[in-house]
Amino acid sequence: MEPTLDTFAVQDMSNVAGFAAGETLWLTLIMTAGAVAIFIAVMVLVVLAWRGRGGGRTWWIIGGGIVFPVVVMALLFVLSTFVLRSVAAPAAPDHVIEVTGKQFWWNVVYDPEGRALRDANEVVLPLGEPVEIRLKSADVIHSFWVPPIAGKMDMIPGRVNTLTVTATREGRFRGQCAEFCGLSHPLMAFEAVVLPPDEYDAFLADLDREAHDAVTPQERRGAEVFQSSGCVACHRVQGISDARIGPDLTRIGARAALGAGMWEMNTGNLAGWIANVDDMKPGAEMPSYNHLSGPDLRALVAWLESLT
Ligand code: HEC
Ligand SMILES: [Cu+2]
Secondary structure, eight states: OOOOOOTTOOOOTTSOOBHHHHHHHHHHHHHHHHHHHHHHHHHHHHHHHHTTOOOOHHHHHHIIIIIHHHHHHHHHHHHHHHHHHHHHOOOOOSEEEEEEEETTEEEEEESTTTTOEEEESEEEEEBTSOEEEEEEESSSOEEEEOTTTOOOEEEOTTOOEEEEEOBOSOEEEEEEEOSOOSTTGGGOEEEEEEEOHHHHHHHHHHHSSOOOOOOSHHHHHHHHHHHHTTGGGTOEETTTEEOOSSOOOTTGGGOSEETTTTEEOOHHHHHHHHHOHHHHSTTOSSOOOTTSOHHHHHHHHHHHHHOO
């Protein structure tokens, strides 16, 4: 089976949606233009030299070999220092989000020192407001990277690295683990979702409550299967279970992706995930439940989909 998630397969750093990404792109373009101009100039000089023209060699050596590089390097140094400063300045962030990398998914906690609202595999950001992202790892080194929004930053066991980002455009952007962390490293992605500030606040308020109640008889049966099949040993669903080994499932039905940015969230993929996780994501640290009966599996999936 091939991953089907192409709705946000684009992970393009020129599709700028963040302050740091914009500054970096601008610097990259200037440097590239400069490199191209210098390359062309050098080639022209080579041709002139071959043809035996050019005269005044000392001038060329002093001008082209010393003065020109010193001026260019100094300019680039000043430019990049300004860009680095503006990108790094932790402009008193309005929000804090803690993201912990685990093989092969992302644990997300909003306002870790206050309300500590838990979620997973999706990072929601308020438009135009600086957010301090505290990056941690639970096992090996990972790297947090949303190319349209900001540069990458490593997640190192036993350390907290901070990355301050300001999203400048609404939308959904793909993030990816950017440090080899095991065989399923390329399958460790996520979505960054940029919302207007009022919708962001509403999103947080919504996270701050128990999972939706099961309504239909099928959903109620699904909730029972979830508790009797051992899912509760690894997964948290607010109001039902508090395990932290796997991703929080309190709003699993509202996520666009399944399996850390790997699959489109739909009934078939969700059922396939539970019954055959080994096929859906090799290396996932979750057992396959291929022994569940058809009706139990359908009920479980219906209940998970109702958790929005
Ligand atoms: C031994 C611990 C463990 C058990 C038991 C377990 N899971 Fe998981 N589950 C995980 C881990 C770890 C992941 C993340 C895998 C990854 O993406 O690398 C996961 C991922 C998932 C996901 C995808 C989450 C997302 O954000 O995309 C779903 C849905 C899920 N599990 C449902 C279940 C259900 C339903 C059961 C019970 C039938 C169950 N799990 C039992 C550990 C477990
Ligand atoms: Cu990783």
